[in-house]
Amino acid sequence: MSNPRNGSEGGRFRISARSVAYLQVACSLLMLFPLLGYGLFSEWQLALKEQRERISHTISVMAARQAALTRSTESLLLALSLSPEVEDGDPLALSVFLSRFTSRQRDYVGFAMFRPDGHSVASVLDGKAYFVPEETIRTRNYFQKTAARGRFSIGETFPLNDGRVVLPMAMPVLDEGGGIRFVLMAPLSTGWLEELARGLLPSNGESLFLFDAGFNCLFPQGQTEKSAFVSQDFFVRQILPRAADTFPEMSPGSRAKTFSFAGPDGNGYVGAIAALRLSRDDIPYLYIWDFEKQFTWLDFGWKHYPIQITGFIVILLLSFSLARIAGKVFFTDGLEKMADVAERTRSDLSLRAQPVRGCREIGVLAGTFDRMLDTIQENTEQLRGQSLRDPLTGLWNRRHFLEAAVKEVELAARHALPLALGMADIDHFKAVNDNYGHLAGDEVLRRIASLFQKTLRGTDIVARFGGEEFVLLFPHSTGRDAAMTLERVRRICADTEILYGDQRIRVTVSFGVSEFAREEGQAGALDLNSMISNADSALYKSKNDGRNRVTVWERDGRE
Secondary structure: OOOOOOOOOOOOOOHHHHHHHHHHHHHHHHHHHHHHOOOHHHHHHHHHHHHHHHHHHHHHHHHHHHHHHHHHHHHHHHHHHHHHHHHHHHHHHHHHHHHHHHHOOOEEEEEEEEEEOOOEEEEEEEEEEEOHHHHHHHHHHHHHHHHHHHHEEOOOOOOOOOOOOEEEEEEEEEEOOOOOOOEEEEEEEEEEHHHHHHHOOOOOEEEEEEEEEEOOOOEOOOOOOOOOHHHHHHHHHHHHHHHHOOOOOOOOOOOOOOEEEEEEOOOOOEEEEEEEOOOOOOOOOOEEEEEEEEEHHHHHHHHHHHHHHHHHHHHHHHHHHHHHHHHHHHHHHHHOOOOOOOHOOOOOOOOOOOOOOHHHHHHHHHHHHHHHHHHHHHHHHHHHHHHHHOOOOOOHHHHHHHHHHHHHHHHHHOOOOOEEEEEEEEOOHHHHHHHHHHHHHHHHHHHHHHHHHHHHHOOOOOEEEOOOEEEEEEOOOHHHHHHHHHHHHHHHHHHOOOOEOOEHHHHHHHHEEOOOOOOOOOOOOHHHHHHHHHHHHHHHHHHHHOOOOOEEEOOOOOO
């Protein structure tokens, strides 16, 4: 790995980038200053006015769009609360209804309905059923506010497992006496704001940030995405006090007022902010902040005064040509190589930028860039390994299991190979937690997982499916083969004494087994979802028959 601090390559001297910049600026100012001084001030003032109006327009459009979407969401949830499916409160019918309803809604990632105690009646995320523990629901700000207020409320934003950030909006479903029967929730994706921001922001340095009620930056858009502007402390201390009297009442046609402030980099900026509330007395649930570096006299001159420069085109032609050649040699060649490497590292993190041609700073940048790629490659490999494992038991997690199982099902179908799937559940696990504590329950999960790993073949796949439930896949095995293996595992688990502190804990495990039907067109041919469902049915029968047993699901429906 090369040393990025080495300022020369092959013993050749490299002039610094700062020296080149000073030379270019000094020569240009010397020739352009007499012409650019005339009339520049008046045009500069006009540009400042246009800048403020543009920023005000951007904020007003986004705030009005969000305000309209909030009201439409309130109306939508009210209409949902009056639907027969919601009135009946049947979880199965409601899940189907919400799945279909979600597929027609672009701005929402799903819908959910909960009881006043936080118990989930039905939850749909991206068109699929999604379970949320009631302990989690009861801690959510939107649930608490809706239950306390008894009317439409908006909570604090929170991230989903895939990284998307949602703004939860909730509406209570009241009974005849005015009490709360259910709480309807619509998670509004903030992704539409990012799309709208990309369309509204010009390519002149304007930036837009979105902060939630807790002053957390939900997303930055623009050229300062990784700067100190996203700091919560900077936003609360520097922006909110200066903009306290500029929060607009977003009536149709209104525009946000602009204000000036000093950025964390010491430069002057002009910006506007909108605080969105449900009513005048409510705390804002969103802050939309748009700003841009304020034009200075010199910046405006370089960018908006081309007429006088035209007279010097012939004189400056040679200078610009030489500057272009120097820029290519000292800057662009190295930067283009690094840009090319950065683009291709999407598929190959082993690529590196050095050696590059350019000034000393380009060499330092390339070396630092390569070290950053080394770190990214190492972290990516570590994170990938962590993302596939259950942190408690060390087994594969549900996501990795489903990915691997799909491949095994396709292989079994293609080559007519046997394939079996098992579901396992620790019997009376809640009693273990209640009697010995949750830490003891965690130790039981780890020991049972360890027994699975030691007993099964290296080709078998075992994963934690959720809670005290495990799923096992047996390639090249029939259902009977898998049942025999699981019977051996069951006996080992039942005979194993788990030590936790001075406690001795014994548990049993129930199993359900299903088999992949290989013959094409056969009645009851199974895909992966069917295998899981049938194995779960067999597991349910094991539970009903007294637990601590293995049950095989038969194709004719008998077990």
